[in-house]
Amino acid sequence: MQDVYVLGIGQTIFGKHGSLTVNDLGAAAALTATKDAGLSPKDLQTAYCGSVYSPPTPVQSILIRLGINRIPMFTIENACASGSSAVHMLHRDIKLGVCDVGIALGVESLSAYNKKFGKGLIGIEGDLDAKLGLTMPAFFSMLCNRLMQERGATIKDICYPSVKNHKAGMTNPYSQYKKEVNVAEIMASPMIADPITVLQCCPQSDGAAAVILCSKEYYKKHNKKGNRVPVKIAGSVISVSGAQDSSYDPLALKSMIDGAKAAYEMAGIGPEDLNLVELHDAFSGEELAAYEMLGLCKPGEGVALARSGAVELGGRCPVNPSGGLLSMGHPLGASGVRVVIDIARQLWGEAGANQVKGAKVGMAQMLGGVLTNIESAVVAGIQILVK
């Protein structure tokens, strides 16, 4: 088994890029990552691309613009964990010795999607529950109601991740939003699905992110950035949910809990070793519910953890110091790669005003898919990076 190292990263600014295509966005991120790694595009041996709503074969149409061809390439759709899945597959290839170096991309243009299908909430095409009105906000509204009922969360607690993450986004050069919000402003914004208002939801975004991973030997030979300490992907897990019955509680999603445990075990660490987490905060309440499922606190103590300040910059384990999806934006397929490169930036000490001081270990998490018959959300992607 080979250790897998991060050789280079790149991304576009996330936001509304209606004039740019998926290929424009993807090529920009891939080119930046290749340059950051100090490689020729021709050095890459394999490529994976996470995307949800792109036209078919985005990875080939993006990478040919950099002269990358005649290597194995795969596009992966796995809901909001599509990018995590691209990173996971590349990590696995290198770990198993299938290749020495490759690129994992994530890309999405929700402007293009909206032009094609119209604006509004996204339900899964053809799904039984979706036909009856199940959308992402509807699912997370039911989760928020559970948080209030079972965990004693107040509206202020539900809004907390949004307040915290909007603040962090102010100083992130790649974020879609650069505006602080308070609880009163959040609750005064239009209601989507009680108690979720617009300012508790991530925006629909366009953007791309890319990471170049390689084996230890390759890293030793080709890493040109002496100032960067080696950062390796110590754990990577894609965890899928089981069939749903009435015993399931969205506050205890087994795929997320088991996925995190497996990733900790693979990395040889525990949640107490984490210095930061970048996670899927598509909705403010979702982040509040995730703390306990990822083991950042004991079951049932997520609200207390939030109130203690432990998950903000300067706290014991900052969560979403980038600004998260709530502030960064959420180009679906790109976000799973973006959280990985944000952790790499932090471990390299290159996160500027959003730097978590002395960060050595970080987790990147994504969660996606709301479907009939499966414990939603249906897939969790988790990577642990260590320096």
Add this chain to the structure above:
Amino acid sequence: MSNQVVFYPGALDEKDGKLIQMGSKCNSCGKTTFPAAELCMFCSSDGGEKVPLSTIGTVFSFCVTRVPVGPYKPPFISAYIDLPEGTRVFGQIHANMNELKTGMKVKVETGVIWTEKDGTEVLGYYYVPCEPECGGGK
């Protein structure tokens, strides 16, 4: 007479002129899933039996959507409903919003849930609060 279709193939069967929700009960693990699938969604066993679902369930958690979704005009209520056989079903609840409570009992009804532009009526299910004597409503 306008054209009518069921919103999701296999979800509802017609019996004695009435539409009923049909699930599949596994002969091996005993779980009932809705709608019926090729094999048991829990244990992959073959030989499930098509069964009507219980008509009364309990609200696990609910949601009031305030924006339009597909054919549905806001506000509308939807919920996960837990049935006595252990099945969790998603559906809308036609009720006064102030009456809604987690844990309340609801019963299923069937009928037109939306009408297509060409006049086709789409048939489906939804829930309504039970009378107070059933433990719900008030």
